[in-house]
Amino acid sequence: MPSTTYPDATIPDQSVYDFLFGDLAEEDLDRVVLIDGPTGNQVSYRQFVAQIDAVAGALAARGATPGTVVGLLCPNAPAFAIVFHGILRAGCIVTTINSLYTADEIANQLRDADAHWLFTVSPLLGHAAEAAAAVGLDAEHLVVMDGADGHPSLRDLIAQGAPAPEVHLDPATQIAVLPYSSGTTGRPKGVMLSHRNLVANVVQSGMVIGLTRSDRVLAVLPFFHIYGLTVLLNYAIKQRASLVTMPRFDLPEFLRNISEQRCTWVFIAPPIAVALAKHPIVDQYDVSSIDVIFSGAAPLDATLAGLVADRLRCRVRQGYGMTELSPVSHAIPVERDDISLDSIGVPLPNVECRLVDVETGADIPMPEEGVSAPGELLVRGPNVMLGYLHNAEATTATLEPDGWLHTGDIATVAAxxxxxxxxRLKELIKYKGYQVAPAVLEAVLLGHPEIADAAVIGVPDDDAQEIPKAFVVVQAGAALTADDVIAYVAERVAPHEKVRRVEFIDVVPKTTSGKILRKDLRAKEREAAAAKA
Structure with missing residues (x-):
C-alpha cells in the first residue's frame, strides 16, 4: 500500500555529532541552545560544542574507547545534553536510564548493557552508587556531574582540557544509543540504535513536524526516553531552536516557563493534556506564545485534544512511534488542519507501512474510500533499529529479515x-507515557510470600489514561488487602511502575503452556465497566 505522501529524503552518511554540529554557522554560535528552566541559566551553541568536545576528550584520556558503553542517569538539564553528546563524540555508546529507577533496576540495565561508566547527579547518587557497586564500577567511573566527594565531576572533565579524539565509525552499523524498551512484550531489552537511525529520524521528522530556528521549545518530556532524545533534543538542535529544560513535570512551573520564556512549541504526553484542558490554574498564566502542542508516547483522545486546542488557542498535533523506530514513524503534519486529532497522521518520509491480518498474515489493501479493515502495523525504513542487544530471539520475533518491524499495534488506514x-497486540502498559512491563510487576508480586499467582494488565482510570492493575491469587489462609499489595510493589519499583488497582481472584487464566490470558482479563474488565454503565 502507498506509505507516505512525502518524497524520500536523503539521509546523510554521518555520525550524530557531525550531522548536528558539522554545519553550525558562525552566526549561530552565539545563539542560545539550552536554557535551564529552574535557574534561567543559558548555554550558547559555542559553549555547548566546546563542552561536548571537552567531555569527549576527557573520556578518551581516561580510557574510554569507541564502543565503550556509558550509562547516563540524569533528569532534563543542560548538563544532560552536554554529557550525552560528549559520549557520542568520543565514539562511545550511551545507555540512557530512567531517573525514577530503583538501584536494582539501574544495576540490571548497567549489567545487561555492559556499561563501564555511569554519569549521574547528586540527588540520584544514592541509587546510582548502590547500582555501580553492584556491577563493579569504582568511584572514578561514577561521575557525579554536579559534584560529590570522591567522584569526578562534569567540571573536572571539562577543565581537563583534553582534545576530542579522532573517531572513525560506520554510521550504519555503529550503535549510538541503547535505550531500554519492553518492545511488544516481556522484560526491558536494550534497543540498538545506530548513528544512522538517529540521524535519519531527525531528517524525517524535520519534513513533517515543522520546528524552526525561531522557535523556543519546552523540554519537559525526559531526554532519557527516545521521544525526548530524538524529537526534542536532537531535532531542536538541528533546527537551531532553543530548548528550555525542566527536570520534572510540575504544572505551575510548567506554565511559568511557558509564560516567562515565551515557549512556542510544547511537546507533551497525554496526561499533561488532561491538566491543560481541565485545571483552573492554567488561566492564571499567559500562554499565548504557544503555537503548537505536540503529543506523543501514548494515544491522545481526539476530544481531549480539541479541548486543549480551544482553551489554549493553538494547534494540537500527535505522532506515533516506538523506541525501536528511533522513535517516530507517523505524525500529523503541523500544516494539516484537515486531519482528525485522533489519527496518528501520515507516515514520515522514507517510511513504508503495511497492515497485515493478525490471523492469516495477509496484507490488508488500502481502501479506495472509507477506512480499511484493522491489522497489525508493520514499518520499514532507515529509522528501524538494528535489533535487541543480546537477544536474537526477541529480535527475530520483532524484525523480519527484509527489514519489516512488527509494532504490535492494530491500526486502520483511511483512503x-x-x-x-x-x-494493540502487545502487552506493554503506557502509564503517563512511561513503559511498564507487566512481566516485571508480576515477578515482583510473585516475590510476596502470601501471593500464589498474579497477572497485570493496563486499565483506564477516570481520565481514560492507562494504569497498571494487578489480579492477585492469595495463598490459602492469607489475609492480604489491596493496600498491602500496592504498598509491597511500591517499595520495589519506580514510581511510574506502581500497581494502582488490585483485584483478588481465584485463578489467573492461562493457556495450557502456562501463558497468561490477558485478553480474558481485559474482557473481564470490559464486562465490569459495562455493568456499571
Missing amino acids: DGTYYVVD
Missing part, C-alpha cells in the same frame, strides 16, 4: 493515507 491505532 487519504491517514492512520489510526485502534488496539
Whole structure:
C-alpha cells in the first residue's frame, strides 16, 4: 500500500555529532541552545560544542574507547545534553536510564548493557552508587556531574582540557544509543540504535513536524526516553531552536516557563493534556506564545485534544512511534488542519507501512474510500533499529529479515493515507507515557510470600489514561488487602511502575503452556465497566 505522501529524503552518511554540529554557522554560535528552566541559566551553541568536545576528550584520556558503553542517569538539564553528546563524540555508546529507577533496576540495565561508566547527579547518587557497586564500577567511573566527594565531576572533565579524539565509525552499523524498551512484550531489552537511525529520524521528522530556528521549545518530556532524545533534543538542535529544560513535570512551573520564556512549541504526553484542558490554574498564566502542542508516547483522545486546542488557542498535533523506530514513524503534519486529532497522521518520509491480518498474515489493501479493515502495523525504513542487544530471539520475533518491524499495534488506514491505532497486540502498559512491563510487576508480586499467582494488565482510570492493575491469587489462609499489595510493589519499583488497582481472584487464566490470558482479563474488565454503565 502507498506509505507516505512525502518524497524520500536523503539521509546523510554521518555520525550524530557531525550531522548536528558539522554545519553550525558562525552566526549561530552565539545563539542560545539550552536554557535551564529552574535557574534561567543559558548555554550558547559555542559553549555547548566546546563542552561536548571537552567531555569527549576527557573520556578518551581516561580510557574510554569507541564502543565503550556509558550509562547516563540524569533528569532534563543542560548538563544532560552536554554529557550525552560528549559520549557520542568520543565514539562511545550511551545507555540512557530512567531517573525514577530503583538501584536494582539501574544495576540490571548497567549489567545487561555492559556499561563501564555511569554519569549521574547528586540527588540520584544514592541509587546510582548502590547500582555501580553492584556491577563493579569504582568511584572514578561514577561521575557525579554536579559534584560529590570522591567522584569526578562534569567540571573536572571539562577543565581537563583534553582534545576530542579522532573517531572513525560506520554510521550504519555503529550503535549510538541503547535505550531500554519492553518492545511488544516481556522484560526491558536494550534497543540498538545506530548513528544512522538517529540521524535519519531527525531528517524525517524535520519534513513533517515543522520546528524552526525561531522557535523556543519546552523540554519537559525526559531526554532519557527516545521521544525526548530524538524529537526534542536532537531535532531542536538541528533546527537551531532553543530548548528550555525542566527536570520534572510540575504544572505551575510548567506554565511559568511557558509564560516567562515565551515557549512556542510544547511537546507533551497525554496526561499533561488532561491538566491543560481541565485545571483552573492554567488561566492564571499567559500562554499565548504557544503555537503548537505536540503529543506523543501514548494515544491522545481526539476530544481531549480539541479541548486543549480551544482553551489554549493553538494547534494540537500527535505522532506515533516506538523506541525501536528511533522513535517516530507517523505524525500529523503541523500544516494539516484537515486531519482528525485522533489519527496518528501520515507516515514520515522514507517510511513504508503495511497492515497485515493478525490471523492469516495477509496484507490488508488500502481502501479506495472509507477506512480499511484493522491489522497489525508493520514499518520499514532507515529509522528501524538494528535489533535487541543480546537477544536474537526477541529480535527475530520483532524484525523480519527484509527489514519489516512488527509494532504490535492494530491500526486502520483511511483512503487519504491517514492512520489510526485502534488496539494493540502487545502487552506493554503506557502509564503517563512511561513503559511498564507487566512481566516485571508480576515477578515482583510473585516475590510476596502470601501471593500464589498474579497477572497485570493496563486499565483506564477516570481520565481514560492507562494504569497498571494487578489480579492477585492469595495463598490459602492469607489475609492480604489491596493496600498491602500496592504498598509491597511500591517499595520495589519506580514510581511510574506502581500497581494502582488490585483485584483478588481465584485463578489467573492461562493457556495450557502456562501463558497468561490477558485478553480474558481485559474482557473481564470490559464486562465490569459495562455493568456499571
